[in-house]
Amino acid sequence: MSDPTAEFFARLGRRGHEPLLEEVTGTIRFDLAHEHGIDRWFLEISQGDLRVSREEREVDCVIRTSRDLFDRLAKGQEDQYAAWVRNEIRAEGEARLAYLLQRVLPGPPGAHHPRAFAPERRGPA
Incomplete structure (x- = not known):
């Protein structure tokens, strides 16, 4: 059986550096509740350099949600903003870090980057 959350964090840790987060420094703790605990x-995040762990540490932001919801987010099957509106995700601390979560979550299955469809720029017409 696959574990979308563990796979998501493993991929994130292997990424090493995320250019979309180069202006960001801080630590986020994700508390993912399920029937057996959290x-x-x-x-x-250190100027875009990413490190994932399970080690307790001081954090700047805590994001709380259910493990089931995070599994769906990790697979791109759930919209992060809709979950915020439904109050299924809560954050404490530095809200900017919680907002930036969207930069590392996958899009919906089959989604493409908008530039993939942009026509190539050509010289003057």
């Missing part, structure tokens, strides 16, 4: 993941 799973905790830590994401440390």
Whole structure:
């Protein structure tokens, strides 16, 4: 059986550096509730350099949600903003870090980057 959350954090940790987060420094703790307790993941961002761990540490932001919802977010099957509006995701601390989560979550299955469809720029017509 696959574990979308663990796979998401493993991919994020292997990324090493995320250009979309080069202006960001801070640590986020993810508290993911399920029927047996709470799973905790830590994401440390240092000017775009990413480090994922399960080690307890001081954090700047805590994001709380259910493990089931995070599994769907990690697979691109759930819209982060809709979940915020439904109050299924909560954040404490530095809100900017919680907002930036959208930069590392996958889009919906089959989604393409908008530039993939942009016509090539040609010289003057």
